[in-house]
Amino acid sequence: MEIAMVKEQIAGCLIAHGYRMLSGTADNVAVGYKEENGIRKAVCFINLKEGLLYKQHYIQLRTELLRVLYGNQGMPVNLLMLFYTDYIDMPKRLVEEKDYFWIMDARQKRLMVYEPEQTTWVVKGAFDELIHPLEDCIQEIPQKKSQKKPIEEYFLVTYLLIAVNLFVFFVLEQWIFRGRLDWLMLGANYAPAVIKDKEFYRLFTSMFLHADIEHLFNNMLLLCYIGRLLEEQLGKIRYLFIYFLSGIIAGLFSIGYNTHIGQPAFCIGASGAVFGLTGAMAVFVLWKQGRMAQISRRQVLIMVLLSLYGGFVETNVDNAAHVGGLFAGASAALLLTLVHQRKAAKKREEGTSL
Numbered sequence: 001m002e003i004a005m006v007k008e009q010i011a012g013c014l015i016a017h018g019y020r021m022l023s024g025t026a027d028n029v030a031v032g033y034k035e036e037n038g039i040r041k042a043v044c045f046i047n048l049k050e051g052l053l054y055k056q057h058y059i060q061l062r063t064e065l066l067r068v069l070y071g072n073q074g075m076p077v078n079l080l081m082l083f084y085t086d087y088i089d090m091p092k093r094l095v096e097e098k099d100y101f102w103i104m105d106a107r108q109k110r111l112m113v114y115e116p117e118q119t120t121w122v123v124k125g126a127f128d129e130l131i132h133p134l135e136d137c138i139q140e141i142p143q144k145k146s147q148k149k150p151i152e153e154y155f156l157v158t159y160l161l162i163a164v165n166l167f168v169f170f171v172l173e174q175w176i177f178r179g180r181l182d183w184l185m186l187g188a189n190y191a192p193a194v195i196k197d198k199e200f201y202r203l204f205t206s207m208f209l210h211a212d213i214e215h216l217f218n219n220m221l222l223l224c225y226i227g228r229l230l231e232e233q234l235g236k237i238r239y240l241f242i243y244f245l246s247g248i249i250a251g252l253f254s255i256g257y258n259t260h261i262g263q264p265a266f267c268i269g270a271s272g273a274v275f276g277l278t279g280a281m282a283v284f285v286l287w288k289q290g291r292m293a294q295i296s297r298r299q300v301l302i303m304v305l306l307s308l309y310g311g312f313v314e315t316n317v318d319n320a321a322h323v324g325g326l327f328a329g330a331s332a333a334l335l336l337t338l339v340h341q342r343k344a345a346k347k348r349e350e351g352t353s354l
Contacts, residue, residue, distance in 0.1 A: 003027055003047060006084060006141055010045045013137045017129060019043065022068075029061070033069060041078045042069050042125060044171045046084035049106055057341070058094040078126045082134070088112065102127075104138045112133045157236045158227035161243070162220050165270060168208045169216050183209070189267040203251040204244070209268035211316075219270040221305075226277045233284060238336065246276020246328040253324025263316075271311075272321040276329025278304055284335035 007030045009019050019032030019041075033040055044065055062081065069077045081101040088103050095101050103112040106253040111134050115125075173181055184190060187205030194202050195345035210216040231239045250272020258264050277299075285300045302324070311317045 183266040247273030249328035250321040250325035257320035272325035275325035279326040279330030280333035
């Protein structure tokens with residue numbers, strides 16, 4: 001695995017310069033330390049390519065590390081935070097103003113040294129001996145083979161979903177049925193059929209039906225943009241889980257609302273599932289996870305509000321499905337985030353002291 005290989009290479013570089021490695025760290029973290037002139041120097045390496053890190057976790061990690069390094073002897077500590085990442089803006093969002101940190105840019109294969117005017121954790125220039133060795137080290141780290149794959153392999157699920165929607169619309173709806181559509185026969189979501197006849201498959205099939213080309217285009221455009229971000233973030237299985245869960249919950253919200261107002265209607269479209277992806281993206285942006293750290297909270301908030309607003313001002317729009325999908329996607333993403341946080345906290349608790 002690349003994560004183990006990168007960690008070993010960094011550890012080897014630190015050991016070669018007299019550092020001892022702290023055991024019990026997380027898979028994407030390596031900590032080396034040594035004592036020099038009555039000062040304990042430490043380097044905390046964090047691989048952001050392989051493990052997500054939140055602002056609060058970073059602060060907890062740094063605080064706990066300083067506590068362990070300071071120890072019972074009360075020895076002064078110089079701490080360097082060393083990040084390995086494809087996105088150099090990500091560490092800048094994590095660190096505090098006075099943190100001493102360097103960035104190993106995995107894409108450009110370069111070392112970026114940041115030295116604040118006033119720093120809390122380090123004497124300026126204390127780690128200069130590591131600059132050239134780390135520059136050599138990053139050159140020796142091979143790129144993952146997956147980075148050379150065609151871009152289609154990254155977003156296979158998103159493109160497949162789009163392809164199925166296009167096939168259903170152009171081949172099934174427009175060519176075979178020539179626009180003379182029987183939504184009930186095609187599998188639209190219809191409350192009496194689902195509730196009375198127990199045709200639960202309609203919650204699934206309705207996600208691939210669209211009323212017209214504009215309806216299809218709007219949904220596929222959003223799916224292409226948001227879907228690719230989330231597929232890379234989550235992986236294919238969890239991404240599909242959120243997509244279909246959101247679509248099914250959106251269909252249930254639609255049935256519940258239409259039954260409540262006593263006006264059963266044919267409900268179709270991928271918008272419930274797409275709104276679920278939007279809700280998931282909003283959660284990941286709020287927690288600054290992975291690629292989502294590059295998107296501002298304001299941007300995603302505006303996108304969500306505009307999407308909801310567009311549904312409420314237009315006619316023949318199933319807003320209950322939109323709200324249900326948004327809720328389902330956000331809830332699923334929040335659950336995944338909390339599970340990840342718990343696993344990360346457990347790994348930190350398993351760490352051993354000096």
